[in-house]
Amino acid sequence: MAPSRAYVPLMAGQRAKPLNGNFNNVPVLHSNQPEIVEGPGILVSTTPGSAIASENNQPLKNASYTFNGEFGLHMHHKYYPNDASKLGGRRQRGLLTIAAIAINPGDQPVTLKFERGSVKNSFEAPYHPNKLMGVKPLGPRPWNTGPGDATAVQMLRGELDRRLPREVVIPPRSRKVIVSTVLPARGIANGLLKGRSDGPFQMAVVAAEETKRDQDLVAVLDQGRLAPGRIYLNRIREIQAGQIFSRVAGVALGDEYEASIRHDLGQGPLHVPLTSTRKHHFGTRDIQVNQLKTRMVDSAVNNVGTYGVRFDVDLNLSGEGPYELVFSHPVASGRAPFTAFRGSIGIKTEEGYQEVHVGLKSGQSLPIAQLNLKGGQVNPVRVSLVYPADATPGHLLSVVPVQQLAMLRKREEMLQAARRAQQEAKKRQVTPAQAPPNLNAAPKPATDKPVTTKAKPTTKPAAQPVAKPTRQPPTAPVPPPPVLVAPRGGLNPMPPAMIMPNRLNQSLEQRYRDAIRAQQEWLKRLQGR
Structure with missing residues (x-):
């Protein structure tokens, strides 16, 4: 493996x-490229032929396909107009209508029946990140979870949004708008739809500024120009080689x-x-x-x-x-x-x-x-x-x-605590965020002179509180504090607190440095597991 x-x-x-x-074989038109739409035009079309790209004034072949029977539709776009005056602020936001149009190329009427679906934009279904992280029970109307989730919920529940028609008849040799949404600038629109037709038809998704009339939307299709915002036109080879991921515009x-x-x-x-x-x-x-x-x-x-x-x-x-x-x-x-x-x-x-x-x-x-x-x-x-x-x-x-997840949480808490301790130690350089545990010697009062590393070697150590100044016998070097090491399993509760040596002739500064070194070693060992 x-x-x-x-x-x-x-x-x-x-x-x-x-x-x-396994996937089933239901064809779905995906309209997600360009994701960011900068102005009016065709977003994707399954009719035969081509449309002119705004970026290079060259024709691009359509994603030609004829649906017949079960079908699906997915639309996901953002609106950031080229005209900065339409972005809002002191002025009114610009409006972009995104619409799906059904095209009947035949001589017989075609009826579309919709089983489930929804269309929402980010003003109807805003996303509140501070309230919706983690896991929470889902309410009956979860419209504050962003447009992508709001439409997906209705599809999950098998619902058809009440604003969408249950049935649309497309006359012979004609086009008809089946779903649309008006999207203010800087907004996001998402639409999902599942249905069935009783005959062959094609689909297109178009964008039109400052209008939502059906005849204006169909007119965009007739103009034969693609909407601006196709940022991957100069990276076709990278897309084909799998080096970058574009968005989807086609039939899956x-x-x-x-x-x-x-x-x-x-x-x-x-x-x-x-x-x-x-x-x-x-x-x-x-x-x-x-x-x-x-x-x-x-x-x-x-x-x-x-x-x-x-x-x-x-x-x-x-x-x-x-x-x-x-x-x-x-x-x-x-x-x-x-x-x-x-x-x-x-x-x-x-x-x-x-x-x-x-x-x-x-x-x-x-x-x-x-x-x-x-x-x-x-x-x-x-x-x-x-x-x-x-x-x-x-x-x-x-x-x-249950125990496996609990042990993971404990390990995460230990790592976070160690990282915080290391960050605080770096900020203060000498004094850690908390005094090391089991320190019996208290710092000197504020009236005393602070201990400094620049003292001359002949300087006498500070007097201890009880003992008279007498000649001290030589002592062995003070060993470093024991390093906190996670047990072999790596997920057990934290071992007992580190016991710091408390030699009377060891300066407070040195003890703090030892504590910082021990915390850093602990962090390195935990991160290395």
């Missing part, structure tokens, strides 16, 4: 198992991923990849990325983000007692931690169904549910999520004993 390419502290020394699940095959696995927890904890990528597959080589059937030339080569895809994973567990169901993201090597997931997850067990909102940073492992497993039987657990646009794929799903 290949070594893991993504480090998750929770599974240190353990291995992950592949899920080997698959709007659902299903997998099932059986595991005996008596043989050890369970770790499986969820939304795994070529970079983050945890040594399993199980890459859960669906392919693009057709795409724009500056699009990513596959649907690596899997935005809007529903994941249903069945865990059939043998074991007994309390376990934790844990959701993780790898440590971000060489960069600061970032928000890796802000979305909603459904968990179904024999005890019932619950939904939680998860705000997860890179490198974190968060328990999303406690599992009370019964011995002598298979305990089914289903984990479901519609992957939201406000997330970075490559996650790990684990079932571990």
Whole structure:
């Protein structure tokens, strides 16, 4: 088995198992490139032909595709207009309408029926990061979790937003707007839709400024010009070589991923990849990325983000007692931690169904549910999520004993405490943030002269409080304080506090230096494990 390419502290020394699940074949139009839209124009179209790029005035071939039967739609865009006066501030923000248009190229009417879907922008569904990190029960109307999660929740629940039509009829040889949203400048819009047609049709996503009339939106399609903001047009070779990741503009095959696995927890904890990528597959080589059937030339080569895809994973567990169901993201090597997931997850067990909102940073492992497993039987657990646009794929799903997670938390606390101590020691250089434990000698009163390292060798030591000044016999050199070393397991509670030597002739300054050195050694040993 290949070594893991993504480090998750929770599974240190353990291995992950592949899920080997499958995507279905439902075609989905993804409109996410350009992610940042700077003005009006076509974002993506599946009609035959091409459109003119604003950046180089050259034609780009459309992501041609004809839908017939089940289909899906995913839109995710930000609006940052080229005209700075439209960004807001003292002036009113500019407005951009993002709309999906259905095109009937045939001689018979085509009816579209929508099963579930939602369209939201960041003003309707703002994201409050300070309130939504960690794991919290999901309420009935989670519209304060960002537009990506707000739409994904309705898809997870199988709901059709009341503002969307349940049915649209497209007359022969005509175009019709099926969904739209008005997006203020600096905002984000996200839309997800699942439906079925009774005949062939095509789709396009367009952007129009300062209007939301259907005829103006269709007129943008007729103008045949792409919206500005396509920042990857000069990096086509890097995209094709897999050196950089663009966004997706094209048709992907698959709007659902299903997998099932059986595991005996008596043989050890369970770790499986969820939304795994070529970079983050945890040594399993199980890459859960669906392919693009057709795409724009500056699009990513596959649907690596899997935005809007529903994941249903069945865990059939043998074991007994309390376990934790844990959701993780790898440590971000060489960069600061970032928000890796802000979305909603459904968990179904024999005890019932619950939904939680998860705000997860890179490198974190968060328990999303406690599992009370019964011995002598298979305990089914289903984990479901519609992957939201406000997330970075490559996650790990684990079932571990309660004690394993508790030991991880203890280790994290020890490392954090050691880092804080080291930082404070560096700031103060000599005096640590806290006096070392078990120091019996108190500092001198403020009226006394401070002890200094610049004293001449002939200077007599400060008088001790009880003994008369007498000639002291020679003493052996003072040994350094014992270094705090984590036990071999690395996860047990902190050992007893360091005992610092308390020689009467040892200066307070030297004792502080010894304490700092011991803390630094402790930190190095902990970080090296």
